[in-house]
Amino acid sequence: MRKWSSLGSFVAWLCAVTRRAKIAPLANDYKELSAEELLSACANLGDIRAWEEFIRRFHIVVHATVARTARRYLTDPRTLSDDLEQEVFVKFSANGGEVLRRFAPRDPGSAFGYVKVIAARVVHDYFRSQQSKGLQEPAASAESIPATDDVDRRMIVRDIDDFLRKDANERDRQIFWLYYVNGMTAREIAALPGIEINAKGVESVLVRLGRSIRQFLGRGEGKARGTDVS
DSSP: OOOSSSHHHHHHHHHHHHHHHHOSSSOOOOGGHHHHHHHHHHHHHHHHHHHHHHHHHHHHHHHHHHHHHHHHOOOHHHHHHHHHHHHHHHHHHHHHHHHHHHOOOSTHHHHHHHHHHHHHHHHHHHHHHHHHTTTTTSOOOOOSOOTTTTHHHHHHHHHHHHHHHHHHHHHHHHHHHHHHOOOHHHHHHSSTTTTTSSSHHHHHHHHHHHHHHHHHHHHHHHTTTTTTOO
């Protein structure tokens, strides 16, 4: 697998392979694009600003999906999680953005489901490849893995929602799901009755919850192997 020191260095790599370090933006503010519009913008691999927003917006979705899926194969998936997350983003940029061009939005929020499906498939494909080489003991039968990974998706949603009910107030929990499931922008969420904070405040909530959820998922990985992680 390719390996970068950070997802930021992945963007630098994408700049290099597309030979476009700077381009004219296709939107005034990528944060205001819907998730579906953002995937469409990223299909133009040279639109680096769109890719930076793509990574910012979908990183937690990819992280959660990779962690959950990899636990089918490894007791402690943290040793590979970072590499697999990067491979997911490479998958979206491979073959001229073919995966992104195939995306056909059916309803608001469908982009998040699509990203989860692709992320899960990258993990399954990696471990199946290792198993075929005799390098990895299977933790689950390949035939038993749903192609669309609906079971993993439901489990991830349930775990995150249980955590938010305990760790966040109702407004912040609502903001999280409006953004990550309904695909609403920070400005659209801020305009809703009862939110009572501006778009910057919504973004701050999302950053804070994203950090907390990554720590929560990390603790879950540690418990799966009999220890906890800080």
